[in-house]
Amino acid sequence: MIVLTGSTGGIGRAALQTLLSEKLVPVSELRISAYNTAAIPTAVRETGIEIRKGNLYEPSTLVESYSGAEVLFLVSFPSMGEERYKLHRNAIDAAKAAGVRHIIYTSLSFCGGAEGNTSVAQVAQAHLLTERYLKDSGMTYTILRMASYSHLWNNYAGFLKLDAAPDVVQEAVLPNDGLEHWANRAELGEATARVIANWQNYINRTLNFTGPELLTGVDIIKKYMKHTGRKVNVRVLPVEEAIAWHVKNGSVPPEQASFLENWASWHTAISLGEKAFLDPTLEQLLGRKPKTIDDQAADIFSASHGLDTKDLVELGLILGGTPQTTFCDLLGSSEHIVGALHEYSQRPVFRSRNPSLRSRDELYQRKLRDMLVSNALPKLCDKTFKVFVERVFPFEQIVQAHQLLESGSSKGKIIMKIE
Numbered sequence: 310m311i312v313l314t315g316s317t318g319g320i321g322r323a324a325l326q327t328l329l330s331e332k333l334v335p336v337s338e339l340r341i342s343a344y345n346t347a348a349i350p351t352a353v354r355e356t357g358i359e360i361r362k363g364n365l366y367e368p369s370t371l372v373e374s375y376s377g378a379e380v381l382f383l384v385s386f387p388s389m390g391e392e393r394y395k396l397h398r399n400a401i402d403a404a405k406a407a408g409v410r411h412i413i414y415t416s417l418s419f420c421g422g423a424e425g426n427t428s429v430a431q432v433a434q435a436h437l438l439t440e441r442y443l444k445d446s447g448m449t450y451t452i453l454r455m456a457s458y459s460h461l462w463n464n465y466a467g468f469l470k471l472d473a474a475p476d477v478v479q480e481a482v483l484p485n486d487g488l489e490h491w492a493n494r495a496e497l498g499e500a501t502a503r504v505i506a507n508w509q510n511y512i513n514r515t516l517n518f519t520g521p522e523l524l525t526g527v528d529i530i531k532k533y534m535k536h537t538g539r540k541v542n543v544r545v546l547p548v549e550e551a552i553a554w555h556v557k558n559g560s561v562p563p564e565q566a567s568f569l570e571n572w573a574s575w576h577t578a579i580s581l582g583e584k585a586f587l588d589p590t591l592e593q594l595l596g597r598k599p600k601t602i603d604d605q606a607a608d609i610f611s612a613s614h615g616l617d618t619k620d621l622v623e624l625g626l627i628l629g630g631t632p633q634t635t636f637c638d639l640l641g642s643s644e645h646i647v648g649a650l651h652e653y654s655q656r657p658v659f660r661s662r663n664p665s666l667r668s669r670d671e672l673y674q675r676k677l678r679d680m681l682v683s684n685a686l687p688k689l690c691d692k693t694f695k696v697f698v699e700r701v702f703p704f705e706q707i708v709q710a711h712q713l714l715e716s717g718s719s720k721g722k723i724i725m726k727i728e
């Protein structure tokens with residue numbers, strides 16, 4: 310039995326889809342452990358796959374959802390905070406207690422290659438601690454060090470406003486620059502499935518999944534200019550100056566300015582060559598060349614490309630009254646809402662594909678609530694924002710409500726009335 314986590318997220322969903330569609334492992338040998346079991350789509354449920362509740366914050370649920378399994382596919386917790394390592398330990402401890410023998414863990418491709426074990430990138434620290442903890446656990450392991458997702462390029466290339474007027478010359482300010490081996494998230498998930506299915510071939514190994522080319526931040530901005538015809542002035546400044554510029558520019562909300570240090574440390578890491586290598590493993594597992602940035606240009610350079618809410622949440626760019634604000638999580642994420650919000654705010658509004666705020670830690674949710682109260686509530690009260698309601702159902706029609714939700718055809722919020 311193989312337990313899969315993160316199946317509602319980007320990597321885990323792609324891995325699950327590949328496992329199921331290519332029948333790499335019999336469904337009877339797979340189990341999903343999910344924080345929010347209701348988010349598992351009907352099509353997945355209908356395969357008959359076992360689903361158990363497993364919340365990284367509640368170790369007892371983890372033991373229960375991993376019990377009887379031989380292998381755990383552990384997707385790292387989606388946050389940049391320190392709690393991540395604690396939650397990973399919860400999972401590793403629970404796996405051990407439940408009798409799991411092998412863990413496949415999603416890490417990041419810093420450190421200059423598979424042999425490296427140190428990084429200056431803040432985001433890598435919890436991963437490296439987790440890798441160490443896993444290696445010391447007594448269980449066997451496979452560590453998958455993933456390249457940075459290509460759809461997130463803009464977060465590392467100066468937070469450009471992708472839907473700025475075509476004639477605006479944009480400013481991109483980077484703190485250091487260096488080579489990165491960007492990869493497509495769906496392809497990373499697909500390759501992950503092949504490792505999961507053949508885990509015995511990867512015992513106690515660390516694999517790097519990299520894309521097919523090495524590009525600096527400046528290179529990617531050049532490609533953005535080439536594909537969109539837009540103009541960008543790029544400056545690579547010393548870290549302190551670049552951070553100060555982004556604080557002044559409002560690239561992130563003032564209270565999240567500390568995130569910029571984290572962001573800058575990623576740039577410092579690539580400037581030191583921590584990601585300046587290509588590895589053939591992804592291509593071998595896919596059986597084809599992984600997508601280049603040019604292959605993905607239409608998706609990743611357009612103003613309306615649907616950034617995953619969770620990526621925005623992780624990068625602290627949500628609901629802060631900044632140029633990169635999204636209210637979609639609360640108000641719905643259809644084109645209708647996105648268009649209305651854009652018209653109202655004259656700001657980029659990203660479509661949210663997979664809202665998951667419920668799974669964030671309490672501190673984050675509290676902060677978000679406070680930001681909502683100060684930023685969004687007044688606009689809801691004076692009706693400059695309207696929540697678009699698709700349909701109201703009585704509680705007895707919960708099945709129909711779910712069917713409408715899962716059909717993907719609704720434009721607004723679906724309300725259940727509990728009298």
Ligand SMILES: NC(=O)c1ccc[n+]([C@@H]2O[C@H](COP(=O)([O-])OP(=O)(O)OC[C@H]3O[C@@H](n4cnc5c(N)ncnc54)[C@H](OP(=O)(O)O)[C@@H]3O)[C@@H](O)[C@H]2O)c1
Nearest residue numbers: 315317318319320344364365385386387457458619665668
């Ligand atoms: N390589 C990169 O460039 C890169 C970039 C960004 C992030 N990452 C990290 O790589 C990992 C995988 O990426 P991804 O894109 O698949 O992330 P993702 O889309 O955010 O998925 C994360 C998964 O974790 C689940 N989860 C959240 N809270 C949980 C909890 N308390 N207990 C159990 N499960 C929980 C989520 O469930 P719900 O759907 O119910 O919330 C979701 O299935 C994440 O750690 C992410 O932060 C990598």
